[in-house]
Amino acid sequence: MVEGTECTLSKFVDDTKVGGVADTPEGCAAKQQDMDKLESCVVRNLMKFNKGKCRVLHLGRNNPIQWYRLGADLLESSLVERDFRVLVDNEHTISQQCALVAKKANGLLGCIKKSVASRSREVILPLYSDLVRPHPEYYVQFWDSQFKKDKKVLDRLQQRATKMIKGLEHLSYEERLRDLGLFSLLKRRLRRDLTKAYKYLKGRCQEHGVRLFSVAPGDRTRGNEHKPEHRKFHLNMRKHFFTLMVTEHWNKLPGEVVESPSLEIFKTRLDVFSSRLF
Numbered sequence: 001m002v003e004g005t006e007c008t009l010s011k012f013v014d015d016t017k018v019g020g021v022a023d024t025p026e027g028c029a030a031k032q033q034d035m036d037k038l039e040s041c042v043v044r045n046l047m048k049f050n051k052g053k054c055r056v057l058h059l060g061r062n063n064p065i066q067w068y069r070l071g072a073d074l075l076e077s078s079l080v081e082r083d084f085r086v087l088v089d090n091e092h093t094i095s096q097q098c099a100l101v102a103k104k105a106n107g108l109l110g111c112i113k114k115s116v117a118s119r120s121r122e123v124i125l126p127l128y129s130d131l132v133r134p135h136p137e138y139y140v141q142f143w144d145s146q147f148k149k150d151k152k153v154l155d156r157l158q159q160r161a162t163k164m165i166k167g168l169e170h171l172s173y174e175e176r177l178r179d180l181g182l183f184s185l186l187k188r189r190l191r192r193d194l195t196k197a198y199k200y201l202k203g204r205c206q207e208h209g210v211r212l213f214s215v216a217p218g219d220r221t222r223g224n225e226h227k228p229e230h231r232k233f234h235l236n237m238r239k240h241f242f243t244l245m246v247t248e249h250w251n252k253l254p255g256e257v258v259e260s261p262s263l264e265i266f267k268t269r270l271d272v273f274s275s276r277l278f
Contacts, residue, residue, distance in 0.1 A: 119166035
């Protein structure tokens with residue numbers, strides 16, 4: 001299927017996605033040609049696409065909203081689509097995904113509360129960690145929440161779960177986290193992002209980090225000497241991309257954390273410093 005196509009083609013089991021920039025008439029025509037090649041490929045192999053499930057998701061402020069066809073059928077345009085159980089809308093706000101995740105996770109917490117008699121930490125904490133927390137953290141590298149209201153909705157899941165544990169009901173959320181040795185979901189996401197940034201800037205993925213980050217010269221920075229520069233973009237949604245979100249927090253790290261000789265040492269030093277990040 002890949003032969004002869006210019007677009008980005010993503011395949012997973014029986015799922016096929018065609019993507020690419022189409023901001024000119026020529027770009028739109030190229031995408032249609034790729035669609036025609038894909039249709040010809042499946043016809044030659046005596047197969048067929050389920051065209052009833054095929055949709056076009058237009059992204060970008062100046063998108064020409066081109067109509068595309070697969071064979072003789074025009075494909076419908078969509079404002080939001082599900083991708084590996086993640087809702088992706090044309091504005092990349094991810095608020096719908098946060099609401100969906102919170103609803104599912106709260107339902108599981110309700111089931112645990114009704115069906116489990118014990119309220120000990122030895123029972124509630126493993127159930128929460130194994131059954132509930134994976135939902136707000138599933139595929140989070142792709143759909144991480146952007147707005148404060150969405151982050152509060154997700155973090156409220158852990159607040160509710162820790163309050164179910166006997167003996168901790170009277171404590172504040174921060175005190176419950178310290179007693180249980182947990183991070184807030186917000187801090188867990190930030191720790192994950194900073195760990196990934198370390199891999200790109202100092203670890204085994206530096207060859208890819210060169211394309212993602214532009215590091216300021218050491219004589220122009222205070223603190224650590226590996227500070228990525230902030231880039232300017234016209235689109236508001238770019239503010240929420242990983243490379244921009246993590247830069248601000250990475251640049252606040254002291255040199256002793258950034259200069260860690262290994263990833264494991266970096267994580268240890270980061271955990272010590274993390275209480276000062278908020």
